[in-house]
Amino acid sequence: NAGVTQTPKFQVLKTGQSMTLQCAQDMNHEYMSWYRQDPGMGLRLIHYSVGAGITDQGEVPNGYNVSRSTTEDFPLRLLSAAPSQTSVYFCASSPITGGSNYGYTFGSGTRLTVV
């Protein structure tokens, strides 16, 4: 099915471990982004990309790295997991930069627990 695919859906990590959350879209969207969702807070932007080879930081980038080697893929790397990174992570894409005239298409989310 067309859309944004996130893997895994669930993950438990130990403090200090590293991992990569995968995000892929097959809609040829230029713009891709990662958000985290925490109780009582709105979705907060971690990193975003306006096209292959271009990435930038959002509101809460510390502890995360991204890369955009292809239009389709936008992986999020946790370098050394901390309990504060326990959250639900959403990848979202949009046809054009910033999605001004288009809504985001969201992935189904990854629930990450760091113990």
Add this chain to the structure above:
Amino acid sequence: ILNVEQSPQSLHVQEGDSTNFTCSFPSSNFYALHWYRWETAKSPEALFVMTLNGDEKKKGRISATLNTKEGYSYLYIKGSQPEDSATYLCARNTGNQFYFGTGTSLTVIP
């Protein structure tokens, strides 16, 4: 200030009632305002993208208005149905970044 604020935080209405909620945002550097519908255990789905002051958009029983000068948008649901139960998010676009509110959680009681 980049905060997007939504009110009320939660709302319970009877089936058939009409309801509305508010999204407030800084009026400077406005590009667009988005509304999303987020059902439990699913992903947010785009409802409306609004860019012009005075915009009104409608999708079935749901409509939205936009006032960019004073920095608010209203979402209206006419004749609420149980399937309308969800969290409704708004997000302000400042160019390449979106700032989301914390949402209004709507429960429609049959």
